[in-house]
Amino acid sequence: MTASNNAHASPAAGDPDRLRELEASQPRAIHGSWARRAIPIGAVLAAIAYLVFSVFYFEVPRVIREARFDLIELYALDLYAYKVHVTKEVGEPEAVTVQLEGSRLSEYDEPPAWVSLSGDTQTVDLGDSGSVTMQPGLVTIRPADAKPIRVRATEDGVKVLSGDVPDRLQISELKVDARLDTWARVQITKSKVEVHRYFLGWANFFYTFDSELKGKSLGELVDLAFFSDKRLSFDMPNWQFILAEFWGNPLWQHGAIFWAMVQTLIMAIVGTLCAALIALPLSFAAAYNVNPLKGVRFGVQRLFDSLRAVDHLIWSLIFIRAFGLGPLSGIFAFMFTETGTFGKLFSEAVENIDRREPEGVQATGASRLQKYRFGVLPQILPVFVSQLLYFFESNTRSATIVGALGAGGIGLKLMQTIQTRQDWENTLYIVTIIVLTVIAMDSISGWLRRRLIGAPESN
Template sequence: MSTPPAPLAFPLAFPLAFDADAVMARHVDAVRHVRRGSLIGLAGLLAVLAYLVYAWFAFDIPRLIATAEPQRAVLLATDAVAHKVHVTKGLRNPGFEVAVEGERTATYDTPPAWVEADTAGDRVIVDLGDGYSARIDGAVLTLTGPDTAPIRVEATDRGVRIDYRGARPDWVTEGVNVKTGSLVKFEARPSIDKRVQVTRSKIEIHRYFFGWENFWFPFDSPLHGLSLGALVELALSGDRIDPDRSNVATIFDTFWSNPEWQHRTVFIALLETVLMAVLGTLTAAFVGLPLAFAAAHTFNRIAVIRFALRRLFDFLRGIDMLIWSLIFIRAFGLGPLTGALAIAFTDTGTLGKLFSETLENIDRKQVEGVQATGANRWQRYRFGVIPQILPVFVSQGLYYLESNMRSATVIGALGAGGIGLVLVETMRTSRDWENTLYIIILTILLVVAMDALSGWLRRRLIQG
């Protein structure tokens, strides 16, 4: 026979009564805790809002908004991706000129198809596109458009006279002499790629075209305007452009020595930037590593030396890299060496601190295991310490190498040389924004290439 199941065991007594005062006290404490947390959050939010209000007036944001020129920003962006062709007629000298802005030798001997002119240049008709055209007859400009009545502007010795045949368009601005109250300038911009200006000394018409003009070859070069197929055919041809060298050498040298885009100068500047970053980072890593051993308490028991080295690290990284660069420029003059020294001094402090902290957190059991085999001190470092810290050292060193590529550009702008100095030179005039964009793109590509290279090196050195 099966054994019957054991009866269920119940406690003899149930806590049927509860302490209402204790429950109420816990409830009150919970409510107070929630209220305290809410008040702290509200106080934090009010503090953030107060700071934003303070920053709004401390940085004079209303004045910045009032004086902002978004249209000028649009013009600069347009200049960076397009080139502008001028049609200029001087009213004090006969004739007219068609030229690409910003290039000293880019003047057309024969006007382009969208410009019609007589031999003397007294009568010029410019097709601005989109139905707009400008006609110059002596000192009179007539501007016509698809949606506006013709506008007649005459340049005189005292200024300009404007005759609107209809309503004045909103894209027309007039310059007024404050003293005399007379009109001295007429400017019309129907769209971002069209501009007409008339003063008492000249009539100027601008038309934008997308793309970088004369990027590959100079305007006056026989290679200018040739297609890729024509260049390949010329390179393979036996008829030489220059009898002293091959066509391939001529094509490359014409591109390399382009006086407007200065490809050779830009390449050398990029190379100087790379050398500054690599030399500065390697110097900091090789100097910071032995100092890090002396600054780590696991390898150096002398507290005075550790304290002195840690304060040295604080001093080196406490002074910004730009300040070090200015100091070395005053001490050694302009050149890439000053940039490399600035990077080396700053990163020695940073990498020394990071390396020493890594050394203080190594696994001592692995070192003791190597010591148990009878290894001397240097062998313990080689087989017990270096394998542990190598991945961290490589990662940190390569990261700072990538970062210093950008820092070397900024340091170069202060006078240390490299691509930063070339970038500042192109930004000094508002005519060279396409060159500025070109250098910025090359700098970004350099940083991307260094990122890819450092990633590959990291995998090879750490993973094997």
Template sequence: MTVIDANRMHEIETRYPEYFHRSFRQRFGGLMILIATLLYSLYAVWFFDLPKLFAEAHWERVGIYLSQWVSYDVQPEFRIGDDGSIDIRYPRFSPLGDNPHPDWLVNNPDGSITVSISGTSRSVTVSRSETIVTAHGVSVPVEVSSGAPKVVGPVPGWMTVYDDNVLADLGFAGNVSISVDRVKIRKRFIGWANFIFDTQSSFFDKPVGEVVSLIVSGPRIKPDQSNLSLAFDDIWNNSEWQHGDVWTKLFQTIVMAFLGTLLGALTAFPLAFLAARNITPNRLLNQILKRFFDFLRSVDMLIWALFLTRAFGPGPLAGSGAIFLTETGTLGKLYSEGLENIDNKPREGIKSTGAQTVLVHRYGIMPQIVPVFVSQTLYQWESNVRGATIIGAVGAGGIGLKLWEAMRTNANWENVAYMVILILIVVFIFDAASNALRHRLMGTKAH
């Protein structure tokens, strides 16, 4: 055990004062940051009134929307005539087509109709005088022969009685609305209906093997067009999913991002040389250009898109212009700061040989900045692919506008899911390609 005397201890304190005489900030800085963070969190909870927000939120809608992303429903309506007849009707654009005969709908010998909602555990039997709803292990008759529908017996928790109708909630499988003269059923299916061929296609509702056989070696459905060409046209012009329009708008989004980023980079590159203090020793010009870059990037891309759609009308031109203006400011700032941080020795060495300014820039500056500039530009391009989707929603064209239109209907959530998946795939692809190119340019290994 080593004993340190007073003189040695004083010598150590003198040599390392930062360890023995710590300031108030050093001693309590971490605790103060923790307390400040806690106070700010409490302020945010009070400011946004989070308890009330969470209490009044419609959490049940989350499940409804998510289920609609991966499913579709069919809505047969049974109209009961005065003579006891039951007329079955479907919506105009039913996923089953113009002449549906689903196997889950059975005509019984007594004239009633049974609809299987979810196997045998959930079903509805419609007759002239009553409708029987079977769910959760019980069968509940609802009389419809009087002035208003009447539940016979106790009303279960999944059934709600109103003045003129009775609503039975069968969960994800669907629901049933019963009134005196009609019974409307919403039956839900997992999947995306008619994703390949819509109800107007010649290939609609045909088995996969038959479709392949028709395309490969079957007789022509239309004499003036091959079956392969006809199948492609039916898929591309699918009226329900609009594949052609969706993919065209997606390509517009990619072009908007590429064109706006490219033009921004080409404009920012020469301006950055004028804004860099070590390249252009003109302080007034440096400051003017740097403030110009600050102005362009301080106005959000979405705001630029709103201005340009007012000027040029909605479309991809406004989107490309918004990206161009934003990227000119962002890349101009990044490029000029990169130029100001280069090693001046190669540049001074080439300048000492009497070389012209263009050659000094070419051999003294460009080898240092090109990998960095390209890397920064690729990153911005990757980011703008996502940004182009957002600005499309305000009228700047591309898939963003189509996505917003589908969301506004509050009914086409499966179409929303389709477009979101396409956007995610494109973002993932561009992210991987951009990362690979950046690592290759920088000479590092991608992880």
């Protein structure tokens, strides 16, 4: 790699005679056989051919042409920003309402500092994006980087009076829609004018508008919790009330999401654990060195195969009809699929044991049961524990999917936030919780595996 290495590179370099000599004495090492060189080239060509086929099969050009990539920016913005709507009805020239995300439930009591009122004229300061002035019948949009645009808005209709009409302005008889930049947007119809301004962050993450605690800093909260004489609630101490208000936040639903995550974990862990406990005795019946009856072995092995072949999801669809929506169907889905998986893995482990240990136990006069308990079980216990831990982790991830499609838990919550197409910040919040939980399960199970089995493992 370094220059010094290159200086005394292979001795044959620069010596054509020596190279030819080597070539003659070691023909296979330098050129290799035709087949050996053809296989990798053929594999690469086949892969490329398949990719070309896929472009047509999945109609990639059409899909890309019709895709709404502009939505990505819009949705992505909503992941980490919130918007405040300033609305003015044409019929009421002196009143504006300021609402968070346009929700009637979260209205500002007083307009924020960036909305200035003077009689029937209101000016909305949009920061770096510019500003908007609303007068009766006339709206003036002042983008930061272009000439002002004047729009007449009366009950008869909407009309752009002056100013360049840039691309970002969508105009029809009924509506003017201007996106000044990513962070600001103005919509003018004949009945109302609406200005959206975006701010970075998650609004109301701790307390919503209707909470007494909105807008309080951490210091104030600590003070209220432990040092203040003011009682916030008649039912509970202040610190409890402060936690309860946060936990029950109606927009972010911290408590509900936590419980949904617990349900998901229960589905994965209880289902997997039950499966392992059921599969352990059955796996002995499927191992040839324990069970001499070929017919029984064949039956148990096919039972494992068929349980395993049906995915968690399909089992959960089946069990939802029996248990109704909820985590019980999820538990049973994991129990059925993983009994098949564990049965196969454990019976392979039993078949691969060292025969001398059970023989030694037998030589002391042990019964059949004792032979398996002290001669076989200790040998397959490491496989049992490591597989169990591995599947705890992998099924936590699967449980979010099974949950999303009906079995409840955090998956269902996630699905709901995505389908509204409005609450992307909640989606990000839930996805973050899922990802952190899965990573935590991953490292806990890896750590336990190393502690219990002492298997050297890289991570």
